Amino acid sequence: MEFSRERRLKARLAGDRRGDLYPHSLQFYLQPPTENISLAEFENFAIDRLKLLKLVENLGVSYVKGSEEYKSKLGHELRKLKFPYRVLAEDDYDARRKDHISHFILRLAYCQSEDLRRWFIQQEIDLFRYRFNELTDVLVQKFLKYVNLSYEALTARSLPAVQSDERLQPLLNHLSHSYIGPDYSIQKNTGKISLELIDALSVKSFPLCMRQLHKALRDNHHLRHGGRIQYGLFLKGIGLTLEQALQFWKSEFIKGKVDADKFDKGYAYSIRHSYGKEGKRTDYTPFSCMKIILSNPPSQGDYHGCPFRHSDPELLKQKLQSYKIPPTGITQILELVKGMHYQLACQKYFQLTHDVDDIGFSLNHPNQYFAESQKLLSGGREVKKETSEPESSQQKLSNQKSTNSSSILTSSNTDADIELEGLDAYFTED
Ligand code: SF4
Numbered sequence: 001m002e003f004s005r006e007r008r009l010k011a012r013l014a015g016d017r018r019g020d021l022y023p024h025s026l027q028f029y030l031q032p033p034t035e036n037i038s039l040a041e042f043e044n045f046a047i048d049r050l051k052l053l054k055l056v057e058n059l060g061v062s063y064v065k066g067s068e069e070y071k072s073k074l075g076h077e078l079r080k081l082k083f084p085y086r087v088l089a090e091d092d093y094d095a096r097r098k099d100h101i102s103h104f105i106l107r108l109a110y111c112q113s114e115d116l117r118r119w120f121i122q123q124e125i126d127l128f129r130y131r132f133n134e135l136t137d138v139l140v141q142k143f144l145k146y147v148n149l150s151y152e153a154l155t156a157r158s159l160p161a162v163q164s165d166e167r168l169q170p171l172l173n174h175l176s177h178s179y180i181g182p183d184y185s186i187q188k189n190t191g192k193i194s195l196e197l198i199d200a201l202s203v204k205s206f207p208l209c210m211r212q213l214h215k216a217l218r219d220n221h222h223l224r225h226g227g228r229i230q231y232g233l234f235l236k237g238i239g240l241t242l243e244q245a246l247q248f249w250k251s252e253f254i255k256g257k258v259d260a261d262k263f264d265k266g267y268a269y270s271i272r273h274s275y276g277k278e279g280k281r282t283d284y285t286p287f288s289c290m291k292i293i294l295s296n297p298p299s300q301g302d303y304h305g306c307p308f309r310h311s312d313p314e315l316l317k318q319k320l321q322s323y324k325i326p327p328t329g330i331t332q333i334l335e336l337v338k339g340m341h342y343q344l345a346c347q348k349y350f351q352l353t354h355d356v357d358d359i360g361f362s363l364n365h366p367n368q369y370f371a372e373s374q375k376l377l378s379g380g381r382e383v384k385k386e387t388s389e390p391e392s393s394q395q396k397l398s399n400q401k402s403t404n405s406s407s408i409l410t411s412s413n414t415d416a417d418i419e420l421e422g423l424d425a426y427f428t429e430d
Contacts, residue, residue, distance in 0.1 A: 048083075308343075
């Protein structure tokens with residue numbers, strides 16, 4: 001596959017040639033594509049396939065694979081995203097081409113670690129099985145006759161060549177950590193939360209990762225580097241203003257070993273930095289689940305990361321028991337964890353803690369969890385400002401500018417998962 005900054009050279013393929021390229025709607029993806037495509041198309045194809053595979057994962061644990069409901073939902077998504085749906089369409093060259101190219105892009109993105117490879121292969125197998133089962137007998141025979149079952153070694157060997165392409169590597173790295181959804185930047189929510197309510201919110205509306213961080217902070221009056229970044233940006237995303245963040249962290253830290261002077265000199269700068277008020281003035285974005293799950297695993301004494309991914313299962317079980325999750329629910333969660341479906345385990349946790357049968361969204365981001373929880377707890381209404389204190393003029397101003405995070409539907413995290421260069425300085429000391 002070759003890539004160009006220029007607009008993709010239109011493949012001028014006559015009907016026969018197009019038919020030669022993709023004679024079947026189903027493919028074994030034996031040969032990587034060789035045509036030129038634009039970076040925009042590269043990215044769009046990749047995002048759509050990622051959406052598709054995430055749905056495959058979600059359906060695979062929510063429904064019996066191959067059941068009517070499973071097939072109907074998957075078929076609907078294939079049509080919506082314009083991937084080959086069934087073999088009925090004579091000329092679905094564009095859909096087959098998209099299927100072919102997007103598969104290879106995600107192969108590149110997901111061949112970079114064992115965890116990623118296993119996830120990708122599992123979803124592709126399920127997708128392939130569904131599509132294969134949709135073929136008529138005649139087409140099954142035709143397909144089997146056509147395909148070559150000989151095996152070529154894994155895509156990872158192509159990586160050195162791709163990695164030297166400075167345009168592609170950031171995209172590929174990003175894809176494997178990516179999620180599709182809003183970026184939960186602070187402008188959307190500023191001023192909606194009062195500090196007095198954080199304890200209560202951490203119990204009813206925080207995902208487990210943030211609940212764990214909050215508790216550790218309250219217990220120890222301290223969080224180490226990774227926890228401060230992960231939790232600090234989450235709080236920023238749910239709406240803490242810079243002034244509130246400074247007050248929140250300071251009031252907790254000075255209960256421990258850090259005195260007020262040290263906090264002002266050492267930590268305040270870093271907090272302002274994370275709000276884009278210092279250094280490069282980058283307005284840092286809260287971390288998505290994929291980022292938390294796949295990067296910077298916690299070590300001894302750390303509380304960051306995703307408990308479904310990074311906790312010992314026995315410890316996770318104890319934690320869930322202490323949070324009064326019923327035994328059957330704990331078993332279901334641990335099964336999902338065992339199958340490496342960490343976000344689905346978190347969805348199950350949401351379901352159980354909010355007493356709903358169907359959460360109605362696909363979880364990709366801790367701030368999404370919070371926004372959906374608040375929406376649900378407020379009866380589906382616009383999330384109201386939660387406050388137990390008179391509204392300050394600054395908060396009033398912020399509220400006028402803010403919008404409900406749950407109504408943010410359009411922004412992709414393509415540019416949201418910004419470079420964290422400089423944020424390493426965030427709370428520099430352990
Ligand atoms: Fe947090 Fe996401 Fe893990 Fe849930 S799945 S605990 S929101 S990182």
